[in-house]
Amino acid sequence: MTFSTSSRLFVLVRATGAKRVVEVGTAIGYSALWMALALPPDGRIVTIDPDRERTARARAFWKEAGVSDRIEVRNARALDELPRLDGPFDLAFIDALKPEYEGYLAATLPLLRAGGTVVVDNLLWDGRASGAVAADDASTNAIREFNRKFVKHPSLDATILSVGDGFGIGVKR
Numbered sequence: 001m002t003f004s005t006s007s008r009l010f011v012l013v014r015a016t017g018a019k020r021v022v023e024v025g026t027a028i029g030y031s032a033l034w035m036a037l038a039l040p041p042d043g044r045i046v047t048i049d050p051d052r053e054r055t056a057r058a059r060a061f062w063k064e065a066g067v068s069d070r071i072e073v074r075n076a077r078a079l080d081e082l083p084r085l086d087g088p089f090d091l092a093f094i095d096a097l098k099p100e101y102e103g104y105l106a107a108t109l110p111l112l113r114a115g116g117t118v119v120v121d122n123l124l125w126d127g128r129a130s131g132a133v134a135a136d137d138a139s140t141n142a143i144r145e146f147n148r149k150f151v152k153h154p155s156l157d158a159t160i161l162s163v164g165d166g167f168g169i170g171v172k173r
Contacts, residue, residue: 021035048082082104094118109155109172154173157171
């Protein structure tokens with residue numbers, strides 16, 4: 001197993017003993033697949049993505065891997081769906097629309113148990129977030145602002161790891 005985002009998620013789910021996971025941004029289900037493989041048999045993931053075509057592909061992958069019974073898909077905008085969920089969750093994974101990261105964090109934190117973990121992907125944004133690569137677009141500026149707030153969030157002990165494309169990890173106080 002390489003040290004990809006998915007393998008990091010697998011290890012984090014195992015290390016935290018997570019049984020309930022919420023994922024913002026399903027795409028084709030690769031991250032959810034790895035997290036589901038790390039869950040105990042009674043563990044569950046709620047994953048949110050409005051794109052029904054992509055989540056249909058994801059469901060096929062999960063079925064083939066034998067983990068589809070552990071994953072519930074909510075086809076909706078995450079900012080609309082998160083307030084409808086019942087916590088507590090042990091782990092939240094955020095990897096969706098970058099300009100909405102702050103909103104996702106604000107909506108997932110109340111769902112996390114004390115000591116729960118929030119994981120956020122793409123915080124280096126191919127070097128654009130740090131300024132190593134020149135960029136001044138909406139997604140880059142949103143990631144920069146998110147990063148400043150994430151590491152100083154009053155409800156989290158958080159850090160950003162410079163592995164892959166940047167991986168934020170926070171533990172709810």
